[in-house]
Amino acid sequence: MPYDVGSLMLLNQFLVLGAALFSIGVYGLLVRRNAVLVLLSVELMLNAVNINLIAFESALVTNAAVGQVFSIFVITVAAAEVGFGLAIILMIFRNRRSANVDELDLMRW
């Protein structure tokens, strides 16, 4: 399939945006102590992926909305995940008076 050079140019910029958002998300995931912020970093990484999906879909696939459908799935699952995650964090905070992931090492050996 012949590629539109202009849309490829545009794709690169979206991919750079996605990569930047993903990297910020990874950084937040690894570094932040607050569990809520760790969760938000995960959301950031998911949305970076969504941008990639949409970008590839619009650049490479002309008439099937595969990327959009996939990204909607991701958003749906992410919403549910945030719901679960926040509930867990709320319960941990209630029990331990803290949402610091460094202190949450109960699952060690």
Added chain:
Amino acid sequence: MVSSYVLAAEEGVAGLVEGGFWADTAGIMLITPFIAFLAIIALGKRMKYEGGEFAVASMAVNLVWATALFIQNMTEGGSSEVTFPIGGIGSGLQFELGWMVDGLSIMMYFLVSFVGLLVFIYAVGYMHGDIRVTWFFAAFSLFAGSMLLLVGAPNLVQLIIGWEGVGLASYLLIGHYWEDQENVNAGNKAFLVNKVADVGLVLGAIIVAMAVGDFGFVELSEASFAQDPTLSAVAVVGGLLLFLGAMGKSAQFPFHIWLPDAMAGPTPVSALMHAATMVTAGIYLMARTFPLYQNLASEIRPWMIAVGAITLFVIGLLALVADDLKQVLAYSTVSQLGYMMTAVAAGGYTAGLFHLFTHAFFKGLLFLGAGSVIHAVHSNNMSDMGGLRKYMPRTYTTFVIASLSLAGIIPLAGFWSKDEILATLDHEGYMVVFWIAVAGAFVTALYMTRAVALTFHGTYRGEGHPHESPLSMTGPLIALAVPSALVGFLNVPGVEIPGIGNFTEWLAVRVIPMGDNHPEGIAWNLAIIGLIAAGAGIVLGWALFARDAETQVARDRLEVPRLYPLFRRKYYMDDLALGIVDATRGPLARMIDWTNTYVIDGVVNATGGMGLALGRFVYGGLDQRGVDGVFNGLSVLIDGLGSGMRRLQTGRVQQYATAFVSGALVLVIVLMVLR
């Protein structure tokens, strides 16, 4: 079914003769007592006579066959052998079961069936109300059945089976009243003494059969007549061993010690044992293997005659001092068996077997008469009897007939058979033995006169009121008294009964002529010598014992100072046997103990020690260090790995995430490099 007619009808004529219906079915006689044995055990206790019916019925069936065969043998002759192959050792020695129908077997079939039937009928009356009657009849049937199996045997193997069956049954019957230790001892003694002799029989049978290549009697006879070199090489050893077996069963000196003690059993057992079964087996064996001794093993015949002569005279003397009536008769049986053995060994085949034939009737009668007396006075001892002729006339009359027959008074049966033995000894030139036999006849007459005088004459010394026995007991006495008196006429020398010949011819119906001597007429000089001896015995006995029979037991006139204790102690034979056992069992036991401790235990311990060492090596070396080492090593390794690896499990989510991301980065870099 293998049926072969190999035997001859007439002496000197070898040929095939048809057996006919009775001979072809003669095996029924060998089976019915065993069927009766099982039936008595299964049903006996429910029957009116506690199983005696079955025993009597089986003997009645047998008597039909035996009589038919006997008559057929008288009129036509004809002998046959029916065998069924059972197995074999390799391709050589074949083992067969079956039955033989010839003059010798038919005579024994008839004796066992006839005497057996009468004794069984008698036993129904005698044992009534006794203990363990059912078991008694079962063992009694086994006894008669084993004897028929023995005398019908066409080969040595079946003979040994019957032989041991007779030994077993006699053991059971002698120890019938086992509540008394004495009776148990008597049974053990009979069994053990016979066992010692049986070793000879089994070894002899094996040696002879290996030489002939067959267990059969026909083959043995043929090989003997053909002077077979293999057989003649072992004939003396084999013959001696077979003779040893015969000595045990037929109670020849010094194996006679079991027979007087065998009195411990019920009296009908003694009657059958002494008359037709058990003790005659040895004589029968000698007659069956007669050609072996006649043609090949003639060197040992003088020894056999010597044993017979010692038995007939020396053991006969013991009957003079015994107080137990049955013991008198037992010693008399031993003595008469000595006559038979002497006659057969001297070559008097017919003479010995004719004495066996007549003896069965009058000795059976004497024992049944003694049983009748014992039943009446409840004691075995003649010191508790006396004067019984007034109370028991039928027992008295029949007992006297049998005694006179045994003493050898013309014209009763014992005279003819004993005379024929004397004639044989005279003809063969054994003059010393001849005079011993005459002296034996004198002693026989003396002790039988003593027994009759002390039991039936004088005044009654026992307790209670004796009375004549019931008909089931006196009936058999009368039935036996007739042949006891008359069967001697079947074999008057030189006389042939018109149409049926005589006993010599009937017995001669056999494989090959035996070549024994048959006098052409009555040898009156020998007969008179025998009669004088017997008459002198009776006169002396009467003079010594009858006049004052009341006091006779108290002061026995035969108490010769030195001889009397010798007789009472039975020549110290029992003491000798016990002494030998006592003297040998200590050292023997110690020797066996030593062997056991040091040799057998040594081997066992060494084997065990080797096993133990091997086990220790397998356990300690291979299992604990080798196999377990591998597994333990593996688990230690895994344990160590686990201990190390678990430290990765920090529980800190961000460390895991770092690992994920690092891994993903590594993958990305690898993919990019590989691209």
